[in-house]
Amino acid sequence: WAGRVGMVGISYPGISQLFVAATTPPHLSAITPLSIIDDTYRGTLYPGGIYNDGFAKDWAQQRLDQNQWPNPKGAGWVKKRVEDGDATCISNLGLRGQNVDLMKTIRENPYYSTRGIPGYPDGFDTVAPTAFINKIEVPTFIAGAWQDEQTGGHWSEMLGNFPADVPLRVTGQNGTHTDALDPDVISRQLEFLDFYVARRIPKISEAARGAAPQIWQVLTGVSGVTLPADRFGDFTSYKSARKAYEAEPRVRILWETGGKPGEVAGAPVPATESTAKSWPIPTAKARTFYLGADGSLGDKRDSSAASLTFNYEPDARPRKTYTGDGGGVWKADAEYNWVPLDSASSVSWASAPLSRNLAIAGPGSVDLTFASTAPDTDIEVTLTEVRPDGNERYVQSGWLRASHRALDTAKSTALDPRHSHTKVDAAPLVPGKAASIRVALFPVAHVFRAGSRVRISVQAPGGNRTLWTFETIKPEVATRNSVGTGGVKASRLVLSEVKSPKGLPTALPPCPSLRAQPCRTYVAPAVQTPGPSLK
Template sequence: MRTPRRASVAALALVALLAGALTGTGAGAASAADPTVFTVRPSVNQVYVVDATPGAQLELLDGASAVVATGTVDSAGSLAWRELDAGAYTVRTAGDPASATPVTVADFDDAPPPQSFYDGQTLTKGFNYITTRDGTTLSANVVLPSGNGPFPTVVEYSGYDPSNPANTTFSQLYTNLGFAYVGVNIRGTGCSGGSFLNFEPIQSLDGYDAIETIAAQPWAAHHEAGMVGISYPGISQLYVARTQPPHLSAITPLSVIDDTYRGTLYPGGILNTGFAVPWAAQRQADAAPYGEGWEQPRVDKGDTVCADNQALRLQNPDPLALIRDNPFYDQRYYEPLNQSHFAPKIDVPVFLAGAWQDEQTGGHFPAILDDFSSSPHLFATMTNGSHTESLSLGVFGRYADFLDLYVGHRVPGNAKSFVAPILANALTGVNGQSLPPGPTYDGMSYEQAKKSYESAKPIRILFEEGAAQGAPSGAPLPRYEKSFSSWPIPSATPRSWFLSPHGALRSDKPAHGPGKAKPRSYRADPAALPATDYTGSSSGIWKAHPAYDWRQIPAGKGLGWVSKPLRRTVVAIGTGSVDLWVRTPARDTDLEVTLSEVRPNGTEVYVQSGWLRTSHRKLDRAASTPISPVHTDLEADAAPLPTGRFTKVRVELFPFAQAFRAGSRLRITVDAPGGARPLWAFDTIAHGERVRIAADRRHPSKLVLPLVKGVAVPKKAPACASLRSQPCRTFAG
């Protein structure tokens, strides 16, 4: 059992928070309409006001009695101030010292409450509320497996509806694996109190308090809890684990992101309006009063806590305004949302999985893997596929074993063999499949099983998911795999293919200068293709054969380069770089680059894409490598393209793993963003400008890929339509 890392105690702030809310009472008789009557709740870098008169003007004063903020009480009688420094504050009706209420605001880095705070809370089977350090209550639903406890316990924590008792999907999954399951709603969502903003710091501390309260329960084995969840509740695990709850045993973040700005929201500096913006808008809608839909029936049945917890919802900041107001990497706003930057603080075992072509979170997540420097054990599995691939049959066995070993502290059991096929069928519609052969622990002690698990190389790459031998086409199973000691793959070697003036990718550098090698050009027309290559339901894309509409770029609207047939099979694993010498009279343009494989039979298979707004081309040279251009994305570094001359820009291909067999050809295309991915569409500035790309001795544009030796690749290529999340089309050169 580990102990808290922080020894400093901000005693005044902690006492004020644990003591609860304070009520301001002005002179004279109070009434419901009296603007001097309100309740003040101090929090962590925040202050909440409730029970105030709608329309009343309130002031926030610092310790020196200077007004630092003002606000108007909303129609629910509430007001919130955020991003406050720790210290003493006073809230009062504007200009009325007699109504003043002093409070003490705590800081994110203050010491947590004493253990007695968590030991004093009781959670029973069914619906509960967890009290956090600032007095906010979080709705939590406890589901216990059959048998006698205590039980190894897992926690799902998000702004979806994990605490909704009617949401049984994941509770059944984990209880059938023998774990107690606790679903907790983030503050400001569901029946949880407080105000909501995506991934704001206080949610991390709430997660700490939730873990410690749950671990203190008599039914929680070892008085520990692990965390589970895919996507939103996967990402939330990273935020909670960075606070180092002493009784957090392990985390299992699935289908996550590494950097909110660069990985999903503004890839290449271009706003992702196809997924990221709608996702943020939906979370805002869900966090409105009674926004998820299951809260009102609870209130109607007498849940007064849930009713009271809706009070601050009108104080939720507008995430869309924050997104559009921060098109560059504003460190004040985006550093707290950069998961790679706080991953070094995570000091528990980590099991992470995801897919390169993830249509939601995007597939850039592997960039976080080498940042888990404090974790005693990191295990990562990566594959081609969709957003739910992290729960596929090829992943699930190792995932369940990890939970047994690091959360259950027990020898892995066989329940996974029954659970995984049911889950796979529910997600993909493919029935009758089983877990592939994996490690067995029969006859081992716990220590022997744990040693065996840890003896395997921790970075596991699954290839050609959907084309497993003996399985139906599109089944969530890999055809083969390879494991490595770390990420990026240590043995990966950059190899360059140079663009030629005539549309070829060549191994040798251009021989001719600009005078003989005429640049090629295209019109940057985002309307030339559909915004995305898939328009079906979000769950339909997880099925075996989604109806993709991946089209060739119309003539004149983009450019392509293709290599000669490969003499031998090569395997690329990691990010790629497309280095282009670009000129356009528009002074700025948006680029989308796409890598594909052209097979001898004339079919073309999608591999991966990357994006760049050319004004964001400034590199972080310390972080960049030949296969991974990293841009600063700072407003101070943004610059238009020079007039009348070519400028080098480097576009990162998101991570991938692909075998290009002998006889196949490599192809890259360049055009305006759109048409290459499902769900991801872009707020592009491209508007028909002529974009020229040079490929000569002075301007050696090139494709750079990380080639890895030692991967045993089946000789025969799979049917391209079988590969999960890798669309196939007829090649047109």
Template sequence: MRRTSLVAIAAAALAAGALTATSTGVATADPAPFVLRGSVNQLYVLDATPGTALELVDSGNAVVGTGTVDTAGSLAWRELDKGTYTVRTTSGPVESDTATVSDYADPAPAQSFYDGQTLPEGFSYLQTRDGTTLSVNVVFPSGSGPYPTVVEYSGYDPSNPANTRMAQIYTALGYAYVGVNIRGTGCSGGSFRAFEAIQSLDGYDVIETVAAQSWAKFHEAGMVGISYPGIEQLYVAQTQPPHLSAISPLSVIDDTYQGTLYPGGILNTGFAVPWATDRDKQAEPYGQGWEQGMVDGGDTVCAANQDVRLQNPDLLALINDNPFYTKAVGDPISPMLFVHKINVPVFLAGAWQDEQTGGHFPSMLDDFTGTPHLYATMVNGSHTESLSLGVLDRYADFLDLYVARRTPTATKAFVGPVVASSITGVSGLQMPKGLDYSGLSYEQALAKFEAQKPIRVLFEEGAADGQPSGSPLPRFEKSFGSWPIKGAKPTAWFLTSGGELAAKPSTTSPRKARVRSYRADASALPATTYTGSSGGIWAAHPAYHWKQIPAGKGLGWITPPLKKTVVAVGTGSVDLWIRTPRARDTDLEVTLSEVRPNGKEVYVQSGWLRASHRKLAAARSTVISPVHTNRKADAQRLSNKRFTKVRVELFPFAQPFRKGSRIRITLDAPGNSRPLWAFDTISHGERVQVATDRAHRSRIVLPLVAGVDVPKQAPPACGSLRSQPCRTYQG
């Protein structure tokens, strides 16, 4: 198989002025016994003697770093200021030539740098601006080029030639597929840290190199991918590659800290920590496994690219060292803070009950202020729901219109059911009837697509009429003009001492009011509601184990039967007045459910809060969306004498509560609410009291949306809704 000439790439880079001879280790004087490579706010030492102690010296001859060469002969320094540096041994000493460290804000390489690289069909490498090579796998669709082109870019294994899952989807839809491993993973060079800034610039270089290929139609490329490669699209697109046509991030996050890692300030040990552990392991030398086969087959580039892996920072240590939000660590990995920079069309989709990334992503939709077109589809369901039939229909149209620049084709009608069936195990599925582009020119089709309201909510996925229970299709849908939903009415129900949710607040004085309490015992229930395989949870009917809260271990409140059907769409706020007589902190979990007239209780959504993290970001918080600062300086212990108000955010959701149903919330210690999420909780039996009198108006506030036409037929059967467990209600 033909490979890219790395010598030619390096020569082109030097000619373009993107790299200097000193930054790639080309000596101008007697060479030191190691090689330096300057990078973007980083510097690598390569081919050094293991165990050698080295000093990093800036242009003012000040020592700004020290380190010891690892067993692979490498050493890396991160977070360096722009400038020139030398490295010297502490014994001797022997000093290197000068290496140049660039800055994230520096201009991109000249176009000639990208034009000088050739990517053949199959496996090869491309070079980024600092000389690092990234492994690439190119798969063409049938027919002759040039082809509309999409890029999947992540730390999984998109460049692994044996990984054909995603390539098959996009080539079947008529696109050239380019899978690229981020630095420090697979056969790519460099050192890895999750969501590091340099990966965004690498992504810029990836898009520009791919777009420069003769086989890339329009000399542009779009981006695709679900989960990790979906999130990476947001990081890359913020750098505004000139030849990026569009992005389609699926099942993503809006805020790494609050949305997934520390929801409510409580460490997510069920998904987030294991995910980080897996990323660390897979970024070790030959950590993904397939690299060894490439090296055994003679790939010397892949072998050399393993050498810097021992310099990867400890991701778990970074997590454990930052239990509070800090701007330095948190801001760069919070997409909501930078998606305003994205200036290409965006198609975004995900599920409210996503068992992995969590479903908090809609909270950033109104931050996409720079894109000319944002289309978002939200649905109840799991992590893979963003590839369900109801989503893929509009998703395929988006790619056709904004990447391929063609009238949407009928190919999706064949591809969609195959994808959905392979994920869920449900056969015989068909693509739902979507927009009809018959006889339309490209311009007419584009106008028709853009005339649709951009925010699309699919309701009751799993209960589509005429389809098997649990199928990845919705029963009905509704589109809106913006997010949050304009016109949504914040509606409050007040907690009572008798366990009811009342439309009006209590008038009882604090002295006469009865205080309810529970023992916050996380060990009283299983940590998660599912124990099967990660793929098994995407099937039509996973074996959920959503347990009842044992007596005394939690509290519940419920409305009377609803007199009319209401639909809630958005975030919710549960405002509680609590006291912990013998503790100064506690972890809270609130779960929202629907109790139907037939006695079945359906899970809707949850929210979490460590009480000491209750400080609100006042400018960002609303009556239905409490936003916490999660900063160490704002943390405050609870009083064990007086009641304290805390506001727990219910993650975004959309749910019709039909006439005759009752809305319920439960309050307990974290756990037993999500399939994979578990928590490093401080709750180990402390008594938590909840006040509900006229001076302490505990309440739940939900955003009710008018104008949603809920089907008149009976509610979905218990267990049919995707990722919404169902059980028999016990008051």
């Protein structure tokens, strides 16, 4: 528009916008990245220091295969151009031999490298947008899902690094990688582009409204989904419309997408929404639950120190919850294989039924007094809602390799432990001796309904995510891990509690319905095994 440039794109074409904008091109007016990452290492590739050998590995391998010369694999349109003698394509592809060998770089760098990697002289900050988004000067629109099966839900951890004077709009919701294209999101993206690139009062064309339902029919299998009405149709001047727009809060949360009453279960439509001035939400309060020796979560810690113990068995459950094709997980009726916990290879704690709704929005922390019979072990924590109707719903997870437990104390808070993941900070456990380990729950927004119970489980990684799997430590001898309860060093769960959103339906959303939050029949754990006294 009149020499003004705006960028659009989801996933890789979204992530790349952050890199471009950080170079401050003179004609760039706005960017609108969707379903992105904040930190290649911490957010997707090595969550908690554990190699993601599911989606992350597969994606990297596909890029290598598509770019290999003289026989690219997978990119059919590239192969056809080469076969047809396209000289420019052949020349461009020949340059791909200069690309960094992604798989080699990944395998050679299991720690967060600060500098000196071939191809990345400044270390992994080079591929961590959180490290350079402070250089962005143009208006930015971001949207993502907490349970994104590809790029993950860590993206919001960088939002506090955007310059305060840059117009920023953020939408977060439950859902999949493609839910950043949902009608309540894409309509706001188009609105944003009208304000900052076209510089006109936002209005979605009738042609776009007519074509849009086909997008969601293809992605979700739900017909009849339409774009919301234009919000600024009553304004007569662009200046007054933009002033009203810029007075709105920066952050918007869509709650219970897929569970709106009257809509098809799993449709890409939220039940309600709320806003906030910034992220993390300034008014969020730490809600603490202590882990009890009897498997309870309570407001008070047990007076006496004890522990519960479990077998470290990464292969006890299926590695992931979805086995269909990648696009199938986007459907409203996606089928998950989310099996109940194995009592021998996990420990879990559940609260009493809640007397009122508990809304959370933000990061969380599972603070463990932890011991292992091995010098290192991998941990996954998973937050779920145990409903009064006998179903259990997935909420969010977090991961940590125990040797990566060192915190970046300058960045960590009570709600948000940040780990350095550097080699110099890595330290083995002393077998049998207790260590303080804080496992970060990825950011999430969810309402636990009155009558439901909050549940947190601890196990080896695997069996709770759709496409993420993990290359876990494989011990040569049987390993047992223990979690301390009670006493001065009682383990605890800390969540970001916020005010329950207005307009939330009273009734529980059906199981299944909420996008990317599968349900299973709740199975109470067998008698959990008391562990050793942790010292």
